[in-house]
Every structure is written in C-alpha cells, then in structure tokens.
Amino acid sequence: MNICWICGKEATTREHRVKASDLRKIFGVVTQQSPLFTKRDGRVRTLQSVKSDFAKFSAKICHHCNTTATQKYDEAWSEFTNYLLDNQTVIRSCKTLNAGNIFSGDFKKGLLYCHLYLLKVFGCKILDDKVPFDLSSFSDCILSERAHPDLYFSVDKKIQPKNKNYAATSPMQVVQHGEPERVVYAAWYYIIGKIPIKILYYINTPPVHVHGHMIHPRSGKKFLRLA
Template identity: 35%
Template sequence: MQCWICGEPASSGEHKLKASDLRAQFKNISQQKPLYLHTQARKNLRIGSIKKSRALKSSVLLCHDCNTNLTAPYDKAWEKLSKHLRNAKGLRKGIIVKISKFFPGCTKQGMLNVHLYFVKLFGCAIKEQGIPIDIGPFQQSILTGIAHPKVRIAIGVNKSMTTGSSDLELASLNGKPAFATWFYVTGCIAVNIMYAEPTERRQGLIGAWHPSTISKRIALLEY
C-alpha cells in the first residue's frame, strides 16, 4: 500500500485518537487490564496495548518519513494543547482560553500545526471511509505546511460524548461535497473538525477557527 500523503511505500497506520490522549484517559492498559473499544460494527473489542493495537489505528497507511518526520511537529502541537486543556481547571462554555500561554511566542505556528494535525486525521478518515472529498488539497496542505483553506476547527467542553472519534457526516450541494463534520473526543474536551465550502453558513461553524484568523485566545464551546 502507498502512503496516502506522498505516494511512497507505506508502513504504518495513524492512531485515530492520539496515543497520548488515550493514555491520559486510560492508565496502565494491559492484556490483564484491557480497554474495550466500541465501533458501529463491533462492541467490546478488547484492547491490550494502546501502542500496538491495530483496532485503534486507521486502516490507511503512511510512510515512515511522513509519519515520523513531516508530521511530527503537528502531532506535538496537538499533544501540547490537549495536555494543557485537560489539566486546566474550571473549563466551561464561553470561557476564554489564552492559547498564547501554551505556544509562547509562536501562537500562530502552534495553532497552524494543531490544524495540520487534524487535517492529517481528516485525510485518513476520508480515505478510510471512502468519502468523496478531494484528497489533493489535504495532501498538499500536509506536505507544504500551509493551512487547508476549507478546514475549520472548534474546541469545546464535552458533556455528552465518549472518548473516541465519530464517523464523518457529509452534506452535498448539487452533487458536490459542501460540508462535512466529525468529532474527536478526549475526556472533557471535544474537537469538531469541519470541511466547509465558502458559501456554507452552518451552526457548527460559529465559534470555529482557521489558522488565517486565529488570535491569541479562543472561547470554548460546549458539546
């Protein structure tokens, strides 16, 4: 199989939920103390290792270089933001989070990298679920480090969802993809990742950010 980002021979699958997020929620997972994964196809699938379990990874593959070099700064940026949000006290709807504290002196680059991390997961989901959204701009965005113009992200306090990632829902207009949305949930934090044509005026886009407009703080939503 080829790497879906660069086309080189591929070797590894991307975790659908970052291993560090899973470890923060589910401590000391082992064969004796497994985690149980639920998907639409299957309930109670035993997971004995967060690092090794194939069920926690996307079935589409990346090459070694894309996985470990190219996208490592993107992974690290989300790991950092996720950790800070998880450890923050009193998170609730409307609260303003000063993201400049987490990326001192490089807020824009830090949040661009967070965006690119979710562009990578979005691309994995498009390929894995066979969603008819053009994958080219996702590949270009990851390879060049330039934001995907149609991907926006909203971050909120999670009240109703289980740790995991949702399937992608797609709305089309005149036979073309117009809007797509999915959630990435880690404990008390939910991230809504959206693909939207410029003409879209969806409720979910209110409060969402793009690297071109990000400021030093964001207001949390609630899901």
C-alpha cells in the first residue's frame, strides 16, 4: 500500500509536476489531436491530456491531502501564476511585484498559501528524486497552515527562457553537510512560459545576496523584489 507522506493515510493520487491550470493557461486544451510532449530521463513521452500520469510525480499522496486539505493553496498558486503569465512581458522589465494586485483576498494569506503549495510539490519532488530528507516538517506545516522557516521562492529574471510556450521543472541541486549528513540546501526551478520561479530550501537564514529577493510569508512585504 502506498502511504501519503503528508498525513500517513493510503495514497491514491499524484501531484502534477507543473500545475494542471498552468499547463492549460499556456497550452490551452490538450487532446489526442493536440498533444504535449515531455522529456524525462532521456525519453520523450506524449501527453494527450493534462491529467496524464506523465505530467505527474510518481510519488503518491492521498486524495484528501491532494484536494480538500490543500485546495486553497492550489487556488492561491493559480492566482499567482495567472498574474505572472498575463504580465510576463512586462515583468521582464520590473524590479518589484505588488502582491496586493495579485491576490483577490488578503495578499499575506495568498503568499502563505503559495508557500504551502510549494511545500506540497517540493515534498513530492524530493521523493521522486530520492533525496535523503525528513519530510515531517513539511507535512506539519501543510496540515497546520504554517509557513516553513527554511523554504523560500522568487521570480528569477536572471534565467531567460526563450519560448513562452514552455513549462518544466528543473533537476534539484542538493548540498548535504554535518555528521550524520543532512540536506542543508536544495534548489530547483518551476518554469512557466518565460517566467522562472526558483524554489529554495536553506536552513537558517540565507546570506543577504540570496535572501534579499526571496519571498517568505514571515516578511509580510507587499512589494516583492525580483532577482
């Protein structure tokens, strides 16, 4: 039996590598006649629907955690990425984003829920990539609606995808340290269109040159600096 890493119950569903609503926003309706193509582990696969298993992580979570328990996190992420995709040409020349213009409700809640959505995706990616990592702190934050102290994200303009009809997640970079060894740094990109979003796990507070443009709910800032 597959066990949900978030709550420990039986796991029967999979989380998308790139959110289904983001795929639809970029590519429209995906069908057998108008498929997508994905490359992973050196193999090209055809997606005839955004619900294809090839669009998802192999790690499983339970239906409740993937829907009811995290629905508002998913919705906040959709608001965030819809705004980015609708304004991607302008964002390339911006220095900040006004979070108050992004979310329909309280921007602080919106940023927290985006953060918690990324915890869910990050946990699934950690399992898929077989990174030696204790996910209990991730699951505790997801279930209790609390920000994780060591997870950050940012819109990183230093990376410049050429094609707006593009969506992907990058390989994860991991640094381990200590005795016994544990993960002290992990980073990867969630790329939609021409917008690269960096997701960073960094124990303690990152150095200023890293932390200055990273988004964390505890900052409470409405204006978000872009890298």
